[in-house]
Amino acid sequence: MRLRDLKLTNYRNCEDLELNLDSNKILIIGKNAQGKTNILESIYILSALKSPRTANNVELINFNSEAAEINANLLKSNTDIELDYYYSREKKRELRLNKVKTTPKNFKTVLKTVLFSTADLLLLRGNPSDRRDWLDRAISQIYPAYDDRLSKYDKIRIQKNNLLKEYLKTGSSNDTLLDVYNEQLVIAGSNIIYLRKKFLKEIERIASEKHRIISETEALKIEYDCGFLNGESELEDIANAFKLSLEERKQEELRRGQSCVGPHRDDIIFYINGNEATKFASQGQQRTVVLALKLSELDIIADKAGDEPILLLDDVLAELDDIRQNYLLKSINSNTQTIITSVDTILFEEEFLKDVKIYKIEDGHIL
Ligand SMILES: Nc1ncnc2c1ncn2[C@@H]1O[C@H](COP(=O)(O)OP(=O)(O)OP(=O)(O)O)[C@@H](O)[C@H]1O
Ligand SMILES: [Mg+2]
Numbered sequence: 004m005r006l007r008d009l010k011l012t013n014y015r016n017c018e019d020l021e022l023n024l025d026s027n028k029i030l031i032i033g034k035n036a037q038g039k040t041n042i043l044e045s046i047y048i049l050s051a052l053k054s055p056r057t058a059n060n061v062e063l064i065n066f067n068s069e070a071a072e073i074n075a076n077l078l079k080s081n082t083d084i085e086l087d088y089y090y091s092r093e094k095k096r097e098l099r100l101n102k103v104k105t106t107p108k109n110f111k112t113v114l115k116t117v118l119f120s121t122a123d124l125l126l127l128r129g130n131p132s133d134r135r136d137w138l139d140r141a142i143s144q145i146y147p148a149y150d151d152r153l154s155k156y157d158k159i160r161i162q163k164n165n166l167l168k169e170y171l172k173t174g175s176s177n178d179t180l181l182d183v184y185n186e187q188l189v190i191a192g193s194n195i196i197y198l199r200k201k202f203l204k205e206i207e208r209i210a211s212e213k214h215r216i217i218s219e220t221e222a223l224k225i226e227y228d229c230g231f232l233n234g235e236s237e238l239e240d241i242a243n244a245f246k247l248s249l250e251e252r253k254q255e256e257l258r259r260g261q262s263c264v265g266p267h268r269d270d271i272i273f274y275i276n277g278n279e280a281t282k283f284a285s286q287g288q289q290r291t292v293v294l295a296l297k298l299s300e301l302d303i304i305a306d307k308a309g310d311e312p313i314l315l316l317d318d319v320l321a322e323l324d325d326i327r328q329n330y331l332l333k334s335i336n337s338n339t340q341t342i343i344t345s346v347d348t349i350l351f352e353e354e355f356l357k358d359v360k361i362y363k364i365e366d367g368h369i370l
Contacts, residue, residue: 004115004310005340006046007076007083013068015041016367026360028335029342030351033364039344042364043118043315045073046342049086050114050313051140052098052107055122060090077114079310084113108147115144115304115312119297119319126296127281127289131270138271141300142202145307149198156191159184160262171260185249188265193242195266200227200236202303203271209299210292217291217330224274231264287324294327298334305339314341320350 006024011017016038033039044054045063054063064071070091077084087099088110098110126133143149163184170176207225214223231248235241248264256263273280273292280292304312314335320328320343332355335341348356363370 005078010074012072013065014071027340028359030359030361031344037364038367043317047118050116112147117301117312118315120317121322124290126293134271144304152194159187167260189242189246192265193245196241197238203227206299210295214295221275226272228270228272311339314339316343
């Protein structure tokens with residue numbers, strides 16, 4: 004998969020920006036606050052329909068404008084595809100695929116991306132929700148139906164929470180309705196847990212190998228942390244354990260007025276040589292884990308989705324030491340279109356820069 008052109012109109016500080024991306028390696032150089040991250044964010048939005056930086060898409064619109072637009076041409080399996088994204092201050096969104104209006108679901112299946120930014124380097128230190136978001140995003144690029152399951156699960160959970168809150172207020176509970184919600188949560192939730200565990204097993208297999216190479220000796224283990232599971236990995240067993248846990252904790256949920264068990268509470272634990280990385284690993288060791296994870300995510304998506312995703316590297320090289328920088332740059336497969344942002348070219352070897360298309364950005368304009 005390869006992006007060919009990108010056009011931003013009134014998108015953040017890029018009022019009118021055109022970028023020819025017809026190259027495998029692209030480097031965008033610019034001082035701080037010129038629009039480098041904005042460009043990568045706009046590409047990410049075309050693939051995920053949400054920003055990695057904000058949940059409020061109005062922020063994407065240039066301060067002086069009424070609507071933002073992102074237009075891109077890409078080549079996928081030898082076919083030219085055009086994607087158009089429009090978002091207005093009235094929160095009206097319009098998505099076009101080859102100039103024809105389309106649904107979010109259809110739109111999202113086109114472009115696959117793996118974004119690796121400095122914020123990702125904090126994945127291990129961050130909140131469980133950051134780790135779940137990373138996992139969910141990776142899985143949904145492989146199984147587009149996964150997104151539906153997540154939204155279904157969330158919808159039922161919100162309804163159940165409303166019911167639980169109602170109980171807190173009135174003291175009377177609609178037990179039948181609560182049981183119905185719990186049944187639905189078990190169906191949607193076990194599926195989510197099943198796929199998350201399956202994906203993590205796969206990523207552990209690939210990432211532990213990469214991790215061993217970068218660190219020379221260390222062993223990486225990844226565990227899905229779900230309070231009610233004891234090693235179960237079959238869908239039916241997960242469903243039974245989830246059901247049992249919901250029954251056991253029903254009184255607690257009523258008392259607290261919130262859903263206390265389920266995949267919205269789960270986490271991922273990383274171990275280096277048997278020690279929990281969040282607690283014991285140095286900053287460099289944690290970065291190695293994230294680097295191995297991101298590169299493995301790229302491999303898995305390329306393999307399962309049948310097309311190389313686009314790799315977006317936002318300023319990460321500056322944060323890695325020589326060994327990790329080299330490993331990252333050498334691991335990038337020549338088929339993977341890679342768009343890198345950096346403050347200057349100093350970090351890159353002459354050899355690497357030979358095949359790279361370099362752009363300079365200033366105040367939202369390509370020079
Ligand atoms: N809605 C908006 N309208 C206009 N300008 C905006 C909007 N949102 C963000 N900006 C501005 O865009 C500029 C560029 O932001 P961006 O994050 O892309 O910088 P950057 O080049 O990645 O810088 P850094 O090297 O510091 O990461 C910032 O000055 C920011 O204030
Ligand atoms: Mg930036």
